[in-house]
Amino acid sequence: MPAQIYLVGGAVRDQLLSLPIKDRDWVVVGAQPSDLIEQGYQQVGKDFPVFLHPDTKEEYALARKERKSGQGYTGFSCDFGPDVSLEQDLIRRDLTINAIAQDAQGNLHDPYGGINDLQQRILRHVSPAFIEDPLRVLRAARFAARFNYLGFRVAEETLALMQQISNSHELQSLSPERIWLETEKAFNEPQPEIYFQILHQVGALAILFPELNALSGIPNPQEHHPEIDSFVHTMMVLQQASKLVQGTSFNQSAVGFAAICHDLGKALSPQHLLPHHYGHEKKGLSPIKQLCRRLKPPVAVQELAEICCEFHTHIHRAFELRPKTILELFNHLDIWRKPQRFESFLLVCEADSRGRLGFEQRAYPQKEYIMQCYHAALSIDVQHVIADGFTQKAIREELNKRRLGALTEFIQTYRST
Numbered sequence: 001m002p003a004q005i006y007l008v009g010g011a012v013r014d015q016l017l018s019l020p021i022k023d024r025d026w027v028v029v030g031a032q033p034s035d036l037i038e039q040g041y042q043q044v045g046k047d048f049p050v051f052l053h054p055d056t057k058e059e060y061a062l063a064r065k066e067r068k069s070g071q072g073y074t075g076f077s078c079d080f081g082p083d084v085s086l087e088q089d090l091i092r093r094d095l096t097i098n099a100i101a102q103d104a105q106g107n108l109h110d111p112y113g114g115i116n117d118l119q120q121r122i123l124r125h126v127s128p129a130f131i132e133d134p135l136r137v138l139r140a141a142r143f144a145a146r147f148n149y150l151g152f153r154v155a156e157e158t159l160a161l162m163q164q165i166s167n168s169h170e171l172q173s174l175s176p177e178r179i180w181l182e183t184e185k186a187f188n189e190p191q192p193e194i195y196f197q198i199l200h201q202v203g204a205l206a207i208l209f210p211e212l213n214a215l216s217g218i219p220n221p222q223e224h225h226p227e228i229d230s231f232v233h234t235m236m237v238l239q240q241a242s243k244l245v246q247g248t249s250f251n252q253s254a255v256g257f258a259a260i261c262h263d264l265g266k267a268l269s270p271q272h273l274l275p276h277h278y279g280h281e282k283k284g285l286s287p288i289k290q291l292c293r294r295l296k297p298p299v300a301v302q303e304l305a306e307i308c309c310e311f312h313t314h315i316h317r318a319f320e321l322r323p324k325t326i327l328e329l330f331n332h333l334d335i336w337r338k339p340q341r342f343e344s345f346l347l348v349c350e351a352d353s354r355g356r357l358g359f360e361q362r363a364y365p366q367k368e369y370i371m372q373c374y375h376a377a378l379s380i381d382v383q384h385v386i387a388d389g390f391t392q393k394a395i396r397e398e399l400n401k402r403r404l405g406a407l408t409e410f411i412q413t414y415r416s417t
């Protein structure tokens, strides 16, 4: 019997949801690696029977069964061959909505009720084989973050299984690269806060992001934070940051990561001083470094998170800051050479202000004000300083002096109008 080729996974799912299709993945039933190699397909990876199409470069995987033989991602043997059926392949996939296949004639093959779950808006695991890859706990949370706006919810039995995986030691076997990659994708979904809320709900956050999990149950003063809880607040900030960043050129995962990190220091406030968090800005740097040592996000992502953590309250108090303090902050953040990072920082500050119960629509004039301060200082041209005869170290000194003058003048005018 000749091999049969089916479209599977996200492409079928998104087509049924009338969403644009990104990547197309194929499964090949009734073939061996040599059949595909003979036809010019290129094998990727030694252990898994995955091939790239000679022209389209799309992924074609031989139907396979996997049996777990140990702990972790690499801890299972891979069983494939011409006798593995489509049903056997689909049953080891993560969610029913991702386990629908379409043949060349356009017929859908849906042995595990994926179409019904699409209609009912349910994210449900296909079978107990879900536990074969603990990353699926994160994937299920991410799909919830992606499709929540369409009404999708994680099935109760899937949440229970995710909880069970978290309670076992399986999540500890995930590599930092895979955790970061999945989390980075989550930041780019429409509602990234749902990813973290679900991880929290099933006990995975405590294992993967203990620094963030520690915010749960930490109170804030009700007057400024009617939502009180610091984890709830952080999720609201992430939600606001994600709204503000949509449709802009800012790096969504850097902004999202900074949002979840900005208040980590609050978990370190002494119990007897709660709900106050004196000095939480500096205290937060140590848990951020710890988190980044494990997850290894890009350096720029960590830097933005540290800046937001240390200086967000400076921007909240922008109207009270002296020109000298503003200039010092600008120099410290090197906003002259990193204006985009500076704007991302201001965006997170705005999200922090709006990420409070009842403050979601409130204006944040501090941002506009600080941008005006920036432009006032930027009006000083270093070339003029050089043309006036300053050299070497004196250039910087004079530049600072003139910038301070411009800032002082702007602030005086601003306050008098």
Ligand SMILES: Nc1ccn([C@@H]2O[C@H](COP(=O)(O)OP(=O)(O)OP(=O)(O)O)[C@@H](O)[C@H]2O)c(=O)n1
Pocket: 008, 009, 010, 011, 022, 023, 025, 092, 093, 094, 095, 098, 099, 133, 135, 136, 139
């Ligand atoms: N840990 C994983 C990763 C992938 N899959 C299966 O492989 C398919 C393709 O994976 P991937 O491209 O990562 O996801 P998509 O569902 O295509 O989603 P996206 O839109 O994010 O690409 C999934 O649909 C799913 O059937 C799985 O079962 N378990």
